[in-house]
Amino acid sequence: MKKNILLGVMLCTSPLIYSQATFASSGGNTISDKGSLTFTVGQLVYTSSHNDNGSIAQGVQQAFEFQLLSNSDVSPKNFTLLTYPNPTSDNFVVKLSDTSYNKLEYTLFDIQGKQIKTGGITKRETSIAIQDVSNGVYFLKVTKDKQLLKSPKIIKK
Structure with a gap:
């Protein structure tokens, strides 16, 4: 029972x-x-x-996927940008392929889209210090006259 x-x-x-x-x-x-x-x-x-x-x-148990869309008529064809070391712990260098691109600006965003740091890129190689930010994935947005040129991913460990 x-x-x-x-x-x-x-x-x-x-x-x-x-x-x-x-x-x-x-x-x-x-x-x-x-x-x-x-x-x-x-x-x-x-x-x-x-x-x-x-x-x-x-639901939320899915992977995030970020894509950079571009228009070849707008993006400069011979512009390359290199960031190193990546991953980094203190700072990283932004190296331009051509010094004729002047008045470039950068903005560093975290994974949630929050603006972390901004500044200008005035030389062929510009060092950006990130020792004051926490470990994680960041996105560097490089623009000229508010037009997006490149957006590489930066990993801070």
Whole structure:
């Protein structure tokens, strides 16, 4: 008899065990003229939907993918930029292929898009100190007249 009561209680309460599907650490919402979006950081499961206009994945246990889109008519064809050492612990050097590109500016962003540091690139090799920032992945945005030229990834360890 005790086994039957225990089994009945377990069967009745087992759906309640799965009622907590999210351990939310953060979240928010945003509204624009195109629609609205509500999000929660910390979901354990995600689903996705696809149609002709695009796709959406609901949930957060997915990899981040960053892509740099460019237009060959806008980007200079002979401009190359090298950052070294990468990964770094104290500072890194931005080396330009051509010194004719003057009045360049850089902005360093963290993985969340927060602006960390800005400055000018005036020489062929410019050293940027990052010993005061925490370890992680950063993005360096190099611009001329507010036009994006390059955006390399910098790793601080």
